[in-house]
Amino acid sequence: MTTVLRAETIAAGYNASRIVDGVSLTVNAGEVVAVLGPNGSGKSTLIKTIAGLIPLSAGTVTIGAEDVSGLDASARALAGLAYVPQEHNVFREMTVWENLALAYEFLPRARADSTEVMALFPVLNDRLAVKAGRLSGGERQMLAFACALIARPKVLLLDEPSAGLSPRYVEEIVATIQQVSASGLGVLLIEQNAAAALKIASKAIVLVAGQVRHAGSADEIARDESVRKLYLGGED
Amino acid sequence: MLSQTLVNGIATGLVTALPALALTLVFGVMRFANFAIGATLTFGAYAAYYFNVGLGLPLFVSAVISAAITAALCVLVNRLVYQNLPGASGITLLVASMGVAFLLENFVRFIYGNSVRGYQIQAVRPWRLLDLRISQEQIVNIAVALGCLALIWLLLYRTSMGRAMRAVADNPSLAAARGIRPARVISGTFALSGALTGLAGVLIGVDGAVEPLSGYNYIIPVFAAAILGGIGDPVGAVVGALVLGVVEEMSSLVLPSTYRSGIAFVVMAVVLMVRPWGLFGTEPIKK
Numbered sequence: 001m002t003t004v005l006r007a008e009t010i011a012a013g014y015n016a017s018r019i020v021d022g023v024s025l026t027v028n029a030g031e032v033v034a035v036l037g038p039n040g041s042g043k044s045t046l047i048k049t050i051a052g053l054i055p056l057s058a059g060t061v062t063i064g065a066e067d068v069s070g071l072d073a074s075a076r077a078l079a080g081l082a083y084v085p086q087e088h089n090v091f092r093e094m095t096v097w098e099n100l101a102l103a104y105e106f107l108p109r110a111r112a113d114s115t116e117v118m119a120l121f122p123v124l125n126d127r128l129a130v131k132a133g134r135l136s137g138g139e140r141q142m143l144a145f146a147c148a149l150i151a152r153p154k155v156l157l158l159d160e161p162s163a164g165l166s167p168r169y170v171e172e173i174v175a176t177i178q179q180v181s182a183s184g185l186g187v188l189l190i191e192q193n194a195a196a197a198l199k200i201a202s203k204a205i206v207l208v209a210g211q212v213r214h215a216g217s218a219d220e221i222a223r224d225e226s227v228r229k230l231y232l233g234g235e236d
Numbered sequence: 237m238l239s240q241t242l243v244n245g246i247a248t249g250l251v252t253a254l255p256a257l258a259l260t261l262v263f264g265v266m267r268f269a270n271f272a273i274g275a276t277l278t279f280g281a282y283a284a285y286y287f288n289v290g291l292g293l294p295l296f297v298s299a300v301i302s303a304a305i306t307a308a309l310c311v312l313v314n315r316l317v318y319q320n321l322p323g324a325s326g327i328t329l330l331v332a333s334m335g336v337a338f339l340l341e342n343f344v345r346f347i348y349g350n351s352v353r354g355y356q357i358q359a360v361r362p363w364r365l366l367d368l369r370i371s372q373e374q375i376v377n378i379a380v381a382l383g384c385l386a387l388i389w390l391l392l393y394r395t396s397m398g399r400a401m402r403a404v405a406d407n408p409s410l411a412a413a414r415g416i417r418p419a420r421v422i423s424g425t426f427a428l429s430g431a432l433t434g435l436a437g438v439l440i441g442v443d444g445a446v447e448p449l450s451g452y453n454y455i456i457p458v459f460a461a462a463i464l465g466g467i468g469d470p471v472g473a474v475v476g477a478l479v480l481g482v483v484e485e486m487s488s489l490v491l492p493s494t495y496r497s498g499i500a501f502v503v504m505a506v507v508l509m510v511r512p513w514g515l516f517g518t519e520p521i522k523k
Contacts, residue, residue, distance in 0.1 A: 074417045077415035151415070
């Protein structure tokens with residue numbers, strides 16, 4: 001299986017403090033890897049570091065065969081990485097159409113024809129002239145997701161895509177993640193809703209205080225009683 | 237009388253709108269108030285003076301060359317000064333821009349001295365329309381300013397570069413994650429800002445005179461216009477400049493004209509106290 005993302009012993013943080021320390025993971029094409037853990041465990045810092053928004057203190061990040069450790073976020077996007085933040089994931093003062101246009105205008109590998117992607121999010125077709133800031137939370141998440149997919153990435157980084165959404169939108173988001181992953185895209189998924197994440201992931205890591213405490217297949221993690229009780233809120 | 241004041245106010249406001257737009261565009265992508273906008277305006281006025289009076293080129297050609305040179309100057313200043321202060325706060329960059337203003341203004345004084353100069357333009361009788369008296373300079377200024385504003389609107393709202401500028405102003409991290417290179421967008425913004433400010437310097441020189449304090453005298457109205465509209469909002473800067481221009485002219489009906497710059501200062505102070513996000517800005521969310 002082709003590895004699309006490899007992070008090796010990466011460390012990062014703010015100022016002198018290390019929020020993430022020595023984390024390694026790999027994402028293969030067509031698989032979803034879930035990053036779980038309690039609040040403040042460094043999940044968002046990890047994903048921002050991989051996206052190039054927080055500088056690496058140590059370790060390497062590779063996208064496909066390209067070492068992108070020394071590159072900034074825009075260069076990593078050009079290398080094939082798409083990142084959907086948990087919040088502020090669309091340009092609120094721009095229309096839906098402008099957001100979609102920006103998603104491909106600066107990325108040579110992106111698809112100018114968004115028909116295929118828009119078929120996944122039909123709700124957006126009627127809202128093209130609406131400012132993104134006026135969309136509902138679920139619609140905004142759909143738009144952010146659509147923008148990421150238009151970029152035709154090798155790997156997709158999703159930071160809590162279901163946070164604050166109604167159950168209907170959560171179902172849609174989960175179904176879309178499964179669909180795009182089945183088409184060969186590698187997905188790194190950070191999710192508070194551990195049960196939902198483990199259902200669609202093939203592998204998972206549990207992050208505690210910035211370090212990997214458990215790693216394995218999603219089934220193993222889901223069955224591990226200690227992991228469930230200590231870090232995943234004892235969910236069934 | 238009132239309609240004449242309104243026309244004068246619109247003419248003044250449209251010229252002020254160009255540097256106000258330049259200020260707000262740079263603030264949008266860099267998050268600092270570029271104090272050097274006044275000195276840049278003076279530089280533009282003198283650059284056109286050199287080509288128009290020094291080399292004898294037509295004023296229109298001189299203005300275009302001046303806009304291009306001022307744009308290049310702003311890109312160079314960004315590379316040499318602001319880009320060498322990575323991670324600096326808005327206040328640090330503001331102070332750095334004060335240093336740039338000091339250098340530019342004194343460079344102009346060193347070359348041309350302190351005397352007041354003027355472009356080579358033919359004096360033409362003002363047009364009379366009903367009770368209105370409109371000078372040819374006012375008509376040229378209004379037409380050029382409107383043309384520039386229309387071009388900038390097209391650039392910002394109809395081109396990918398404009399979308400990138402607005403994206404970086406809105407959310408720089410997300411813009412970077414979408415493959416937009418912030419350094420390139422910032423350079424483009426400085427170039428646009430320089431061209432607008434340089435051209436405004438020429439228009440101010442056409443309507444009045446070319447002098448080392450041309451730009452300095454416009455700093456408060458330019459800042460007031462950008463703040464009134466909501467700093468960082470391009471449409472707001474233009475509307476803010478128009479409102480301010482009209483208010484300033486109206487004030488001359490009841491106050492001595494020496495108080496005009498004070499009006500801009502009062503408008504700026506009141507907006508900052510009552511609605512600091514301006515007419516078109518959005519109130520920041522308090523967490």
